[in-house]
Amino acid sequence: EPEVTQTPSHQVTQMGQEVILRCVPISNHLYFYWYRQILGQKVEFLVSFYNNEISEKSEIFDDQFSVERPDGSNFTLKIRSTKLEDSAMYFCASSPNTGGGNGYTFGSGTRLTVV
Amino acid sequence: AQSVSQHNHHVILSEAASLELGCNYSYGGTVNLFWYVQYPGQHLQLLLKYFSGDPLVKGIKGFEAEFIKSKFSFNLRKPSVQWSDTAEYFCAVNPRGSRTYKYIFGTGTRLKVLA
Incomplete structure (x- = not known):
């Protein structure tokens, strides 16, 4: 079964540093998403991406965040200057159509720890 | 504002008991x-949609x-849970008919099944 792959599985970074979280969505999917889950809290939407541009973003997704699809396979989330409160599990997801279709396929997540 | 509520945060059941999560x-x-x-330690997997x-849907x-x-x-x-059903369960909603591709997740219900 096709998978969404995320790397690294765990990243520790110092406050103020830049991090890039990487995702390889399923190859024929067209819509890409980032969600995050702060420990003990619910999964929160960050951003959706389609046709090489952001289609929607949440209030969490401020100027510190950016997404990119640098080539035909990778989908990255960059946090420019990390804060302690950015510590969370970050999930990438992809879908062949909008979320109203067959549902997303999620990756296994990257646990980001900001110290 | 759109929201999703999951009423039970923690549920403990014995094997063979019936389960209902709101x-x-x-x-x-x-x-x-x-x-x-x-x-535990894995990514989000779709159970049903x-x-x-x-209105009665069957999943995996x-x-x-x-x-x-x-x-x-x-x-x-x-109807009858197994020890292997121990996991966290999330309800998610995707509003249709708009540009909103995002899911709104509930806070999750942590289920523990005792052998």
Whole structure:
């Protein structure tokens, strides 16, 4: 079964540093998403991406965040200057159509720890 | 504002007991509804989905859910749980008919099944 792959599985970074979280969505999917889950809290939407541009973003997704699809396979989330409160599990997801279709396929997540 | 409520945060059951996890959402329009499961240390996996037709939907691993439009509910059920069902369960809603591709997740229900 096709998978969404995320790397690294765990990243520790110092406050103020830049991090890039990487995702390889399923190859024929067209819509890409980032969600995050702060420990003990619910999964929160960050951003959706389609046709090489952001289609929607949440209030969490401020100027510190950016997404990119640098080539035909990778989908990255960059946090420019990390804060302690950015510590969370970050999930990438992809879908062949909008979320109203067959549902997303999620990756296994990257646990980001900001110290 | 759109929201999803999962009433039970922690549920402990013995094997063979029946399970029902509640999910209510607040949104006046048409929605697509999902239940995801997250086993310890793993990614979110789709259990089942509803977007039209029979309001009783069957998913993987013997789970089912019933959409009751008048109650804005989508409760998850399983007649007889197993130890391997120990996991966290998330209800998610995708409002249809807009540019909103995002899911709105509930806070999750942590299920522990005792052998």
